[in-house]
Amino acid sequence: MEKKKVKFIRVNLDKCNGCRACEVACSGFHAKPKYSSFNPARSRIRVVADLLNEEYVPIRSTDYTKAGCDGRRFYTIKGKDYSQCSFCGSVCPTRDLFKEPDSGLPLVCDFCGDDPPNGLPLCVQMCPSDALTYEEREEEEVAEEPRREDVETGLQSMVVKHGLQKVIETITRMANKG
Numbered sequence: 747m748e749k750k751k752v753k754f755i756r757v758n759l760d761k762c763n764g765c766r767a768c769e770v771a772c773s774g775f776h777a778k779p780k781y782s783s784f785n786p787a788r789s790r791i792r793v794v795a796d797l798l799n800e801e802y803v804p805i806r807s808t809d810y811t812k813a814g815c816d817g818r819r820f821y822t823i824k825g826k827d828y829s830q831c832s833f834c835g836s837v838c839p840t841r842d843l844f845k846e847p848d849s850g851l852p853l854v855c856d857f858c859g860d861d862p863p864n865g866l867p868l869c870v871q872m873c874p875s876d877a878l879t880y881e882e883r884e885e886e887e888v889a890e891e892p893r894r895e896d897v898e899t900g901l902q903s904m905v906v907k908h909g910l911q912k913v914i915e916t917i918t919r920m921a922n923k924g
């Protein structure tokens with residue numbers, strides 16, 4: 747089975763002090779030209795802060811969420827309730843987090859590209875308390891099963907284009923071959 751490299755950043759919440767240097771570093775690295783501006787609203791990592799309890803949770807952005815996301819659970823951490831949305835890295839239609847302030851385009855963490863300076867993502871390099879650790883691991887690539895609705899849509903359009911009889915004949919011939 748094929749192996750693929752999976753990158754991730756481990757967060758040690760006990761070490762994070764909420765300084766937000768990671769946000770500044772990320773936004774600067776991705777500014778155009780590089781380091782021409784430092785605006786946390788453009789960062790692909792954001793620190794959720796509970797100032798009263800001095801709890802800080804850095805969240806890295808991921809892809810767009812599905813329109814039908816039902817992530818409405820709650821987490822209780824040290825006696826305080828947080829909605830699941832607080833720790834979600836998805837670019838989501840229901841909030842402004844991880845969207846370019848001007849264009850609304852998604853800000854997705856790219857691990858600072860294939861060749862980050864000093865071989866490490868900027869947020870990891872700039873974290874003064876070593877709360878972020880970059881890691882890579884190899885995982886077996888799992889072939890994705892096609893979704894039933896996709897298969898049905900594909901078949902439907904073939905039937906419209908070639909006629910039902912032709913599609914049945916072709917599928918029968920393919921099944922007999924192999």
Ligand code: SF4
Nearest residue numbers: 772855857858867869
């Ligand atoms: S790895 Fe790079 S792109 Fe991702 S959050 Fe950190 S600084 Fe931003």
Ligand code: SF4
Nearest residue numbers: 762763765766768873
């Ligand atoms: S730079 Fe490090 S310590 Fe500061 S907020 Fe980000 S993860 Fe936390």
